[in-house]
Amino acid sequence: MIVGGSSPERVTRLVISEGVTINYLDIRISAGFPSPALDFSENDIDLIRELGLDKPSVYIMRVDGNSMEGKDIYIPNGAFISVDRSIKAVAGHVVLAILNQEFTIKTLLRKNGRYVLQPENPDFKPIIVSGDDELIIWGVVDVVFYRVGRKL
Structure with missing residues (x-):
């Protein structure tokens, strides 16, 4: 068994924005069955562009609450x-919706001709938007960043 280490020829320093660099190990990691095939290589990535964060229509925000867990x-x-x-x-x-002047993140559904803001956490109830409500869909959630196994 080998623990630690990496093949130095596969490590690339990537500039992701001015003055910010990260190490990129150019192998694909199997999330299913382990694969011995390490011959696929991608030398350069631009995380900002790859994740669409360089577009003027994209905003980064922090989530407060667990209704989407x-x-x-x-x-x-x-x-x-x-x-x-x-x-x-x-x-x-x-979506990031503004419902009656309050921001919320929910899955947008349409049932019986009405919009429904559906939480993913079963401890929360869906919000059925009525004719008296003001609903603005501000944008679509595209990427989620969070630490695995540690509190943010």
Whole structure:
């Protein structure tokens, strides 16, 4: 068994923004069955561009609350999200909505001709938008950043 270390020829220093660099190990990591195939290589990535964070329509925000901590979609309390205002929201998208002048993140659904803001956490109830409510879909959540196994 080998513990630690990495192949130095596979490590690249990447500049992700002016004055910010990270180490990039150019191998694909299997999240299913381990693969001995390490011959796929990608030498350069631009995380800002790859994640769409360089677009003027994208905003970074921090999540406060755990209504989106679900089984299929998991956006934990304290996570950072990127919200893209240029994406047209459709049913099934996770959106940043303004409901009656309050921001919320929920999955946008349409049921019986009404919009529903669906939390992913089963401890929370869906919000059925009525004709008296003011609903603005501010943008679509595109990327989620959070630390695994540590509190944010």
